[in-house]
Amino acid sequence: MKLTLHVWRQETKNDPGEFKTYELDHVSPDMSFLEMLDLLNEEIVSRGEVAVAFEHDCREGICGACSLVINGVPHGPEKATTTCQLHMRSFKDGEHVYIEPWRAKAFPVIKDLVVNRKGLDKIIEAGGFISVNTGPVPDANNQLISKEDADKAMDAAACIGCGACVAACKNGSALLFLSAKAVHLAHLPQGQIEKKKRAKAMVEAMDEAGFGHCTNTLECEAVCPKEISADSIAQLNLEFLKASLG
């Protein structure tokens, strides 16, 4: 396959940045999207130019490092698929492909396709945990948890923290990310005690990190590679409301 790639190049945070166009030949339909970018980079550096920077690590859809907006959609055209799991068979020979970084106020560009996602960590640091230290804790089977609750907790806990939800949201809100954590813990008895405090602390940290407010457009749910349900936002709002009312 032959593709025309329009790749966002931006040297530093303050550089305005622009699309650069590259023709890439010998793309195999069995390649992953990132392997296609590897190929592009091999060509670029062989010409003595600077490679395109992009983040990746596991390349199997679980670490949440990869983060590209492909033809306008975070993680590209396939549903429930991270960029690293997207394969070139999803594109047509001769196609033009636009590749951009996550775009959100809270995610400043570091270089090319790499953005600063520290804001997500800040939200967890503010309250996305159960306050338990390492040490003697009750036996794991002391507390029964219904399979249904465990499954629901797991559904929400599957979030990989990639930030696609933020990138898709016109307000740059991280509420799906945040509520996934809140709902995961709220479904477990261990998570009950700090439920209200947690929601409040995380929402405050989200605001402070520069994420926008949620206006329920649900773009986040549509692009989430792990199909985290936006119902968690509704549940969170309820918790938060309760917390604010004291």
Added chain:
Amino acid sequence: MELNAKIPDGPLEKKWSNHKFNTKLVSPANKRKYKVLVVGSGLAGASAAATLSELGYQVSCFCFQDSPRRAHSIAAQGGINAAKNYQGDGDSVFRLFYDTIKGGDFRSREANVYRLSETSVNIIDQAVAQGVPFARDYGGLLANRSFGGAQVSRTFYARGQTGQQLLLGAYSALAKQVGQKAVKMFTHTEMLDLILLDGHAKGIITRNLITGTIDCHYADSVILATGGYGNTFFLSTNAVGSNVTASFRAYKKGAGFANPCYTQIHPTCIPVSGHFQSKLTLMSESLRNDGRVWVPAQKKDKRSPQNIPNTDRDYYLERKYPSFGNLAPRDIASRSAKEACDKGLGVGETGLGVYLDFADAIKRLGQKTIKERYGNLFDMYQRITDENPYEVPMRIYPAVHYTMGGLWVDYNLESTVPGLFVLGEANFSDHGANRLGASALMQGLADGYFVIPYTLGGYLAGQKPLEKSKALEQEAKGAQENVEEKISKFLNIKGKKSPLAFHKELGTIMWEYCGMARTKEGLKEALKKIPELRDEFWENLNVTGDAGSLNQQLEKAGRVADFLEFSELMCRDALEREESCGGHFREEYQTEDGEAKRNDEDFAHVAVWEHKEGKSPLRHKEELKFENVSLTTRSYK
């Protein structure tokens, strides 16, 4: 090099509790005077950093990703073992201990493995308290499955994402401490050297991957939890960034490297599909609970698998290992797949693949049940291969997965460099020559949550809190200059070949000569080819960009440079170990029916390599003593 394993006296079951009691403590008020650097934020690093900070130490934690939550541990799928005996099926601490020792082909330390089994039960309690959503039965109790050839159900799991959930648990504990400003987290930061003072580890040199700044960090002790070195083979199931740099730089500063040749090749991975391939994807071992492995009985059978009748199929694992069948341990299943393909029976375009077939299971249990059990894995397989495993059998082939070797540590997890501790996959301690499924997560968390918090105190109690001195700064300056010099070298070669191209070439050499089956001739060939490739690297490397900003080509160059040296140590170790054991298979040492033949007389020891600048490394031995188990031939027939 002195190798004192410091195994405590007393009966096996008492060693750890006695040792905890006898180890010196640092008083709560004094803990905050000590600073500890934890390099790595995977299961081992995150659990250690969180726990040490909870105890009151000043902790800094480092990782090269943009967030500690992205460490390679996140990718573990299948589960974590613990001797809880919740299923009442006869499990016990001793059984887990025995299985692990035997699984490791009697090449690990009894005392360490026993402690691991003992602490395994605490890990599950801790994880549940943190909110890790393990699978539950309908009655609300924790569910278990049997895994990796174990004959009891002791594996705890969270769907196919156990590593993710355990790591997020450890990450949440770490985040809690970071939020309280009790841990300083350095993301996008790579350790490039170790700082020694009077032979003790007292700091590290790092590069900030975003700004390119080289910094010195000083501390009373350094903990490496930097993962395994499977990517020496280029293609592996590891995350693309996993590397040997931190361990290798420590080795060069005097830390002994144990059993570098012990690598685990996992039998169920998606086969290589083209030269562009950048990593291999694991299909969880749990699939072998219901899938049957086979190849066509005749060469060049080009029929599609559904059209090959049973009589023309060879279910070789069931045939060769009737009692374990498709659940034979990893090393054995991998080697059998290679054997079948070497005979020309392999399937797929490359001939390097075997079938993992679910047709019988679907007939027996229905598609719905199979979907419930393995749906996410089937989807992943289809996404990568564009084939539907509900209709055609999966094609699988072995791939490099885990490294049992690592920096040598004593019972306290301290390396031969005083004050340098090593946890998780980066050390060599518990898995001998072969690791059993679901036991790496267990080891990483045992090391981080439950071992280092005690043993570190033993070291620090004998140390005065570090004061900055001329000597220390001098040491750091030297190390820093070396790092800077190397970086500018990379940038100034201005050759023609990218770091990736060199890495791929090295991988081909390693897989060919130091992979699933090794021979004396082959290893010697590798020991000729690697230095040649390395020479070419230093003459013909092409790194574009600069050192003062994010430059992933430069990062890669540094890692490949270390792989190019370290790979030689692996081959040397494989050459010297004249026996077959676990994941190390030397073709010269096999039984008549092709099974691994150990040589307990000459090789029941840990091989520990000492770096000698400008000379060949020295091989030392730690003899292994077995007082509680007798060495038997590992048979799964």
